[in-house]
Amino acid sequence: MRFTPGDDFDPARITDSGQCFRWKMLSEDTCRLIHAGRCLYAVRTGIDEFELDCSEEEFSSIWSGYFDLEEDYAAIRGRIDPVKDPFLAKACAEGKGIRILRQDPFEALISFIISQNRNIPAIRNSIELLCRMAGEERTDKRGEPFYTFPGPESIASLPDERLAACRLGYRAGYVRAAAVAAAKGTFDPDALEKKSDEEAMTELTKLYGVGVKVAGCMLLFGLHRLNAFPVDVWIRRAIGTEYPAGYPMEEYAPYNGVYQQYMFAYYRNGKTKHRTCSGGTDHV
DNA sequence: AGGCAGGCTTTTA
């Protein structure tokens, strides 16, 4: 079907944003993404036009919600005054097209446990291995195989050597613990939907291997708490450099998480480009 | 009690 999202939908930027790890740009125009046991191809056919290989029914029941199309990201970006906060205004402008996806809570939790102390290509690799190891093989509409994200039981029952083969390193025990807790029902990722940000944070950080940063990512990307503000090494640097007097958290509520995402993408890309061009780095 | 150093698997640049 034909999809005309408006300005704020850019598969390349979302793929590169670090919030999801199962999107892939196959070419400049074609994006392949996996969610909810399905695989979708989004092919750009114009400035604001895509061809999606799904029906209208599937789009409205699955993808529309996943893409968070109800939210007005242009309005969220528009709240930033370019005179008062030129840095964030620039980050927002550069990140136009990024949305905060409504990911599956369990998948988001496991993904961000895996993410700790690693860069994005390495995270993608481990998640893909985990899906091949414990997920279900299916065929997309182009006849290519893909693997669903495994449920708690599948990961919980995976033999140690198979889990280790996902190259999780010391995180294997963390992934196992979360999967076992979810499989046994002592921890219910879906039940967090009803809890407050603070309650969800408290419950998440009780899990072995889940600290404030990973729990923050789970809140923002798995529970869609748009004000959750996970602080990683990039955000720490960005805030230290751009906001020496402090970041105006209250002023930007309740969308701090969205701004965090724009800042993350902008600062990380900017630094990466700068390094490869100039070769010079500023050590801390 | 609460803060801090060291260690941890593996990949990436």
Add this chain to the structure above:
DNA sequence: TAAAAGCCTGCC
């Protein structure tokens, strides 16, 4: 070789 969407443990 250092750094990477960090967290746990042990020491003070």
